Amino acid sequence: MTLRWWIADSLEMVKRNLRHIRRTPELLLDVTLQPIMFVILFRFVFGGAIPIEGTTYVNYLMAGIFVQTIAFAGVYTGVLLANDLKNGMIDRFRSLPMLQSSVLTGRTLTDLLRAMLAVTVMTIVGLLVGFRPEGGVSGGLLAIGVMLTFGFALSWVGVAMGSFVRTPEALQGLMFMTVFPLTFASSAFVPTDTMPDWLRFFAERQPLTLVTNTVRSFMLDGTGGPDAIPALVWSAGLLVAFFPIGLWLYRRRTSQ
């Protein structure tokens, strides 16, 4: 019974969030124009200068752009939640007999839809600028599955951050300062071989690299490669940790 209401309430919240997106299409910039811009810039600026062993730069790059976009979109969930917390809407929800956690699941499920849109847009743009994955349909679907799982887990990190910070602007700053360096200190845009040892040690073990390598491997040759298990463990771990942390921080924040 509770499960049924949880689904119904969450879907009602998704419906609300989608209406917001329809009336404020700018909310989709980070999953449409922004990744397109990154694909084109990286493809044509670095494409000629960075030789990649065994494939082209654009083939190497795409997994990185995918994961970067998904990571930013995930944490952006928190910005949208912080916005809701700032105006009185959450109080209205809290005075209704709905399941309160559905505000958060509605938010993260909407983010999953945004991530799917991002994947679609980037795949098309990638194909237009020379991206030729050879992992087959199953490889492609598995790659997407890995990305979306990671994105969903990160959106719960976003929920926790959004409930913790005082303003949406603060979270945007915090997001930039954490996700941005993490995407560069990874295998997203360049191989880690030429990095200094200390950076390489970190870069090769952090989740964005593990997820990027796995996505790349699935797309390019259809196998997950050696990082597939660690990548999934990270996603599952983040989800298991931040689902309750996010809920707890949200409850704490809203009961003040």
Added chain:
Amino acid sequence: MTRPMIVAEGLEKHFGTTHALRGLDLDVAEGTILGLLGPNGAGKTTAVRILTTLLRPDAGHAEVAGIDVLRHAPEVRRKIGVAGQNATLDEVLTGRENLEMIGRLFRLPAFEARKRANSLLERFALQEIADRITKTYSGGERRRLDLAGALVAEPPVLFLDEPTTGLDPRGRLSMWDLIGGLAKGGTTVLMTTQYLEEADLLADDIAVIDHGKLIARGTALELKQRTGGERLEILVTNPGQVAAAATALAALSGEKPFVDEAARHVSVPVSSHGGMLTRAVRELDAAGVEVDDIGFRRPTLDEVFLALTGKPTDDETSAPEELAS
């Protein structure tokens, strides 16, 4: 006597070093309107937030529709409608979408949510703007939609936190009409207000709170009587004669008169009519005082508030007329 629909006993709430509520007790009988009256910072909003499950008190007990607010918050939420001074609407949704969403979150079937949204939009004269996003609504329209939102589930208990603050006179009148109509339909209403006029007009019962505590409780009439019943008030023609008029009235009443030199007003409590007016005119005439106006009146709730709290109500608040401009 039926069981009260809203009960608060010894509610305490601190915010840091601020003591918002200090043992507040309240009860509201079924089908009545209680006006919770107090200046800014008296604890009105805190009390409403606790009773509507939004805030946990540090101590005390509260029940709404017979359900423990602290232990069974989700059940309480099924019984209440809430409308606030900060109209909580989704600005990007239309009026209709807001109402339908609330209906769905109250677990109404889709067709029922649609039907109720429709009839509320009609009842609150919002049909014409029903499909515009609420960001474009005027203050009065937002408040009406907010109140409509509180009524979607036809709750037996309604909490209205300063429902007319910031509205223009016309908006306030139409809000008063709507609220008065609800109580006639059997809904129990707890309404906070800074406006004595509003409490006087709408509420069956008034609870005055100050510094987080109940300081008076009763009907508007009872509260007025508590400050000494009727007063005789005169408007003196010549400013130079105000003092003489005060002396004459003091002799008449045996009590100390209230004098407003600048306004040429003198007033004094009187115990009964019994020829008082004729005597007053004679005394004033004998003292050579000319008078432009003379009459009896009951104290306003402003004077009641002053008498109860020892300070005027308008230290932080403005009269409705000033807010409306």
